[in-house]
Amino acid sequence: MAFDCYCAICGVGFSGMRIGTPSDATAERRRQYVESVSRSLDSAEERPPVPQDGEESIQSYDPRLVDQDNIAWTKQVHCLGMHEVKGKNKAFVSGPGYYADAGELAVKMGQRAKRTYFNCYGFGTDEAPGPVVPFHWCCFEILLRSLTGTTDPKDVDLDVLYDVMMGMCNSSGSALRLAYGDDVAHAQGQYWRCLPGAEFSVRHPTNTPNLAKFMQTQLKTNKPLHTPSKNLNFDTRTPKNPFGALPAELVYQICSFLPGSSLKSLIQASPFIHLLTNDDYFWRSFIESDMPWLFDSTAPAESLTQILRNSAPGVDLNHKQVYTWLDSVTKPKYGLEDPTLMGIANRRRIWGACEELAKGYRAVAVSAAA
Template sequence: MAFDCYCAICGVGFSGMRIGTPSDATPERRRQYVERISRPVNGTTTTDTAPQDKEEPIRSYDPNLVTQDNVAWTSQVHCLGMQDDAKGTSRAFLSGPGYYADAGELAVKVGQAARRTYFNCYGFGTNDVPGPVMPFHWCCFEILLRTLTGTTDPKNVNLEALYEAMSSHCNWSGSALRLSYGEDVIRAQGQYWQSLPGAEYTVRNPSTANITETLKTTLQTNAKLRTSPTDITLDTREPRNPFSALPTELVHQICSLLPGESLKSLTQASLYINLITRDDYFWKRFIASDMPWLEEGEAEVLRKRVVDDESSAESASASESPINYQRVYQWLDRVTKPAFGMDDELFMAVANRRRIWGVCEVLAGAYRAQCA
């Protein structure tokens, strides 16, 4: 029986990307579809794909948001496997490029001879490769390498440890790893990949995203990012907190370990935490720690702005106040958050990169445990 298998890292398929025709009705139908299935029900958002009317449900991406060039990266497959009779220092191997043949079978090039070899992904393997073979897109693998080693060079990673880490999440009878790829990807993982409107960001190439110039322009022109924090009138209040007994630097380090949403909740619950995390010193570093998925060029823009702001803070005029890095974080977090129905082409690929990075961090934990 024919079926699709999915990338072990991002959860997206290797084929079956359907893109609608650029007719006048397509964008409007998509808007209505996304609005309908995202409508809050009893205070929560539902993404139920069951049709709510007699109209045929849409099963293609919006051509205004996705083109064949955008999804070309999904068709090429590599894999990570383990050989019993390997003569090298590592039994693990990375394949060359290939394609998904169908019914769980990969056709990839392996070895110096680059001969075409067939593997069954996520299955029980063969005599030569007895364990499961992990298929992936190469750009997803580069994100995983950055998460593990800080570089995109496969030579810097222990492939055997990585194989064991990924195998620990393997679903032997499934078509992907047991990982949280995100609700929009999980819904699309049927017998075949479903091209669901509203989830176009999941198939945008995460390696082609570059918001460096947008960051430069936004930091220079967006007045909202230069608005000072709202003053808090303490009057006779003396904010006390168990953290107040600790040095401020230590509290900053503790807060920097929290996810953004958790930190937001903590600052709302604790006046003390709210007060000591209002300075740019903290938020400049929180952006670096909470947003490691930013590309080097994008992060460099923020680092350069840090230097520029610190060197010119004393001479800044009232009309050009220093950047409020808490607002910069809040803006970046909002525009890059993976979300059903997002239609900002500039940030869709960044949102996909951010989603994939979250999966890679789970694999990184298992990898470091294997290395230890």
């Protein structure tokens, strides 16, 4: 049985966040640890063991990369639970609260002055009923967006969502069985471990106000991103493989359903697909469908194409290059240090977990409607 429990959506803890100080004696050891983990990841070797707690523990975040303001969001908890309304079980979303300890939450419920205690993931008691599913509000908004395209809880069937989430509860009752990413999996001990190098996983995933400025600077100065690719004429092509016999629009459609990594493999395997996807029109659409997590939180309704257009007005972008660049810089990667990209990479990581949840939600919602 775990002692701590974690956000059902991002997998991060609600308490025990520690940040080192710039002058503390562990700064150098923290740096050496990050280097050794990075080396092991580069050479696909096993990660070095997590340093144990103790007097000289290096389990604290790098103060150059996160401060108390950056991690304040991790401490506020909401939950999805089930209670009886007029003799029927009905799912509810609680108001804000905090993680009390040992799997219990204290949250606001409606207008009640006192906070109500609930038990996360477990069965609960008279004093702390349960189980409830705990989460950070920003993570819940990402989940809602991945489910419905909006952040309004009214657009989702909370009863179904509750059942799906509780059905994915892990055996230790500490989180869900979701791929939160290696860095978070390593941090989920009996208590949350603040592992140096994984600071990006505790940066706010939606409060990323510098995204527009970052895009503007990069799209202006990164020359390969605005070298237009050639528009190809497919009228003269001869069918040479199964894809060659299909209309280009249909092949576009097929390619657009693939995840980025699979498309990359297909492009390498098929010269025809390589040729076809050299067209800028294809990448303008693909970038939109493959990166739904890349939105500007200050203008959430804006599409990625609009963000790109606004960031580089009048510039002919090479959208294949832009896609490859964005895919690379936003990877949730151990050791990430860019202040703007840390939050974006964290959002991308969380979106991956949300997509797993969304699959389960849609399967139940569709069979319930049938």
